[in-house]
Amino acid sequence: MGRITLTFPDGNARDFDAGITPADVAAEISKSLAKKAISASVNGAHHDLQWPIEADAAIAIHTMADDGPALELIRHDLAHIMARAVQELWPETKVTIGPVIRDGWYYDFDRDEAFTTDDLAAIEAKMREIINARDPVTTEVWDRDRAIAHYRAGGEPFKVELVEAIPEGEAVRMYWHGHWQDLCRGPHLQHTGQVPADAFKLMSVAGAYWRGDSRNKQLQRIYGVAFKTRGDLKAHLTMLEEAAKRDHRRLGREMGLFHFQPEAQGSVFWHPNGFVIWRALEAYIRRRLDADGYGEVRTPQLLDAELWRQSGHWGKFRENMFLVPDEIPATEDEDTDPVISGEADLMALKPMNCPAHVQIFKQGTKSYRDLPLRMAEFGCCHRNEAHGALHGLMRVRQMTQDDAHIFCREDQIAAETKRFLALFNRVYGDMGLTEITYKLATRPETRAGDDATWDRAETALAEALTAAGLEFDYAEGEGAFYGPKLEFHLTDAIGRTWQAGTFQLDYVLPDRLEAVYIGEDGERHRPVMLHRAVFGTFERFIGLLIEHYAGRLPLWLAPRQVVVAPIVSDANAYAEEVVAELRARGLRAEADLRNEKINYKVREHSVGKVPVILAVGQREMAERSVSLRRLGDTRTEARTLADITEELAAEATPPDLR
Ligand SMILES: [Zn+2]
Numbered sequence: 001m002g003r004i005t006l007t008f009p010d011g012n013a014r015d016f017d018a019g020i021t022p023a024d025v026a027a028e029i030s031k032s033l034a035k036k037a038i039s040a041s042v043n044g045a046h047h048d049l050q051w052p053i054e055a056d057a058a059i060a061i062h063t064m065a066d067d068g069p070a071l072e073l074i075r076h077d078l079a080h081i082m083a084r085a086v087q088e089l090w091p092e093t094k095v096t097i098g099p100v101i102r103d104g105w106y107y108d109f110d111r112d113e114a115f116t117t118d119d120l121a122a123i124e125a126k127m128r129e130i131i132n133a134r135d136p137v138t139t140e141v142w143d144r145d146r147a148i149a150h151y152r153a154g155g156e157p158f159k160v161e162l163v164e165a166i167p168e169g170e171a172v173r174m175y176w177h178g179h180w181q182d183l184c185r186g187p188h189l190q191h192t193g194q195v196p197a198d199a200f201k202l203m204s205v206a207g208a209y210w211r212g213d214s215r216n217k218q219l220q221r222i223y224g225v226a227f228k229t230r231g232d233l234k235a236h237l238t239m240l241e242e243a244a245k246r247d248h249r250r251l252g253r254e255m256g257l258f259h260f261q262p263e264a265q266g267s268v269f270w271h272p273n274g275f276v277i278w279r280a281l282e283a284y285i286r287r288r289l290d291a292d293g294y295g296e297v298r299t300p301q302l303l304d305a306e307l308w309r310q311s312g313h314w315g316k317f318r319e320n321m322f323l324v325p326d327e328i329p330a331t332e333d334e335d336t337d338p339v340i341s342g343e344a345d346l347m348a349l350k351p352m353n354c355p356a357h358v359q360i361f362k363q364g365t366k367s368y369r370d371l372p373l374r375m376a377e378f379g380c381c382h383r384n385e386a387h388g389a390l391h392g393l394m395r396v397r398q399m400t401q402d403d404a405h406i407f408c409r410e411d412q413i414a415a416e417t418k419r420f421l422a423l424f425n426r427v428y429g430d431m432g433l434t435e436i437t438y439k440l441a442t443r444p445e446t447r448a449g450d451d452a453t454w455d456r457a458e459t460a461l462a463e464a465l466t467a468a469g470l471e472f473d474y475a476e477g478e479g480a481f482y483g484p485k486l487e488f489h490l491t492d493a494i495g496r497t498w499q500a501g502t503f504q505l506d507y508v509l510p511d512r513l514e515a516v517y518i519g520e521d522g523e524r525h526r527p528v529m530l531h532r533a534v535f536g537t538f539e540r541f542i543g544l545l546i547e548h549y550a551g552r553l554p555l556w557l558a559p560r561q562v563v564v565a566p567i568v569s570d571a572n573a574y575a576e577e578v579v580a581e582l583r584a585r586g587l588r589a590e591a592d593l594r595n596e597k598i599n600y601k602v603r604e605h606s607v608g609k610v611p612v613i614l615a616v617g618q619r620e621m622a623e624r625s626v627s628l629r630r631l632g633d634t635r636t637e638a639r640t641l642a643d644i645t646e647e648l649a650a651e652a653t654p655p656d657l658r
């Protein structure tokens with residue numbers, strides 16, 4: 001038998017017989033490591049303790065202390081353990097697939113009766129039994145035909161289909177958790193007892209089609225979440241509760257901001273209260289852009305398919321575009337649907353503003369002295385997302401970006417990157433979002449441009465970020481199809497992370513659309529294009545602010561800033577006078593003259609997240625004062641009208657104008 005050399009993370013290397021398993025390696029190091037080991041990394045790949053190693057390799061043995069592999073295995077083993085529990089409880093149930101997802105896993109089952117909440121509790125109890133039994137996890141490689149015969153005999157038609165999809169002649173890996181068997185690539189833990197029995201929970205049941213295709217049989221999907229400790233699980237459940245309270249869709253309803261309806265899937269009906277937030281943000285960012293040397297433009301919604309073909313969107317982005325025939329439809333009468341001929345030229349609603357901005361750049365001759373040229377547009381774009389993928393303001397089909405493109409020379413990339421980062425951080429600081437991490441997203445699988453261009457773009461961006469003193473991680477393969485991008489990951493008030501804003505470096509589009517400037521040398525050159533957005537889209541950014549602030553937006557963004565509520569109807573006229581005074585100072589104030597008790601009004605406006613309520617009665621009227629109550633505060637404070645007007649006007653001033 002041959003010998004192989006395994007190199008450990010500390011740099012030490014040792015020779016072993018070829019075919020040794022990581023479990024044996026761990027055992028040779030120490031008894032306790034053999035017990036604690038959960039899996040290994042072999043040349044960076046996640047490796048089961050039972051799989052043999054045949055050649056020289058770098059190896060690391062993982063234990064529960066290694067978060068990444070530990071969480072993946074806990075969740076993956078729980079998927080198997082749950083499927084086993086379900087089949088032990090209801091043997092007629094057919095099993096399908098069960099992948100690991102964010103925070104947990106799911107498994108799809110075929111069962112005639114619907115799973116109930118009580119069933120979930122029974123499954124959880126059975127899972128704990130299996131965990132406590134500490135059943136060994138074992139694995140074997142079978143040939144494909146044996147696996148098919150096995151699943152046919154066992155009455156598992158979905159598994160038969162899965163194995164049949166594996167190319168003929170290829171081997172199939174099987175796993176057992178105790179007596180229970182599943183088809184699986186692995187890796188897995190050593191035994192079921194390595195799964196923490198008190199750190200998982202089954203969350204819900206939902207319908208799901210076999211292989212995600214609505215023509216196939218509908219299955220039942222059970223979702224679970226799992227962590228390393230009971231404390232982590234509790235923290236996660238608390239976060240979910242808090243997130244539900246902050247859900248922007250719920251707050252949007254309670255605050256009267258916007259609504260959706262089936263006739264306009266994924267497009268927002270903004271109500272006056274919601275659109276006030278939009279307008280405040282737009283006015284704010286427009287001032288910031290004006291000050292930063294951007295010129296604002298507006299470009300067409302509908303553009304000919306030919307332009308999208310040139311830009312490359314037609315090839316790489318077509319399934320996300322709404323197409324419109326450039327033809328007047330034939331109509332027989334008003335009861336029949338209009339008819340489009342097969343010959344109609346196609347146009348598309350723009351999914352991005354970039355190609356249109358290049359058209360403006362190309363008007364007239366540009367010289368090196370014209371660069372950098374910063375072109376901004378609050379551009380309304382449409383992207384054809386599947387109905388099921390839409391999510392409130394966070395994932396929409398019609399979106400407006402605070403978009404801009406910077407056309408510059410290669411030697412200006414570093415300075416423009418630095419300038420944008422300064423703008424970005426200033427804006428997010430103003431919004432109260434200060435926990436930001438950065439990732440450089442590199443070339444994706446589907447992309448335009450050759451590798452040399454990508455090398456150049458990725459290096460240029462990385463160097464510019466380093467020059468700007470920014471610390472960042474890499475997100476491999478996550479770039480846009482035309483260039484690498486910088487991702488901004490924000491952490492909100494309850495610890496969730498969101499992506500917002502973008503900064504992308506692009507050599508491809510100026511080339512495809514033949515943008516040119518005359519250099520100092522008198523020759524024609526291609527400009528570099530920086531695609532950037534600070535908010536990202538208004539829709540998503542407003543959704544994010546609502547959730548971050550749980551609806552209690554800073555005064556300058558609050559849609560309804562002040563409600564003046566008379567305690568007695570005799571004070572109605574004074575209340576209206578107070579409102580007029582506040583409005584004269586630019587505040588969004590309204591009087592609530594309904595014949596209701598003050599406590600009722602306060603409760604109602606609290607639900608609507610009105611930050612300031614001013615109660616007025618006989619005494620306030622006589623003294624020209626108000627009784628101030630802030631949202632979430634039970635105390636009231638007597639203030640003179642002159643005083644409070646001054647204070648609120650200052651507080652409602654946008655941060656850049658203070
Ligand atoms: Zn598995």
Ligand SMILES: [Zn+2]
Pocket residue numbers: 352353354405531532
């Ligand atoms: Zn762009």
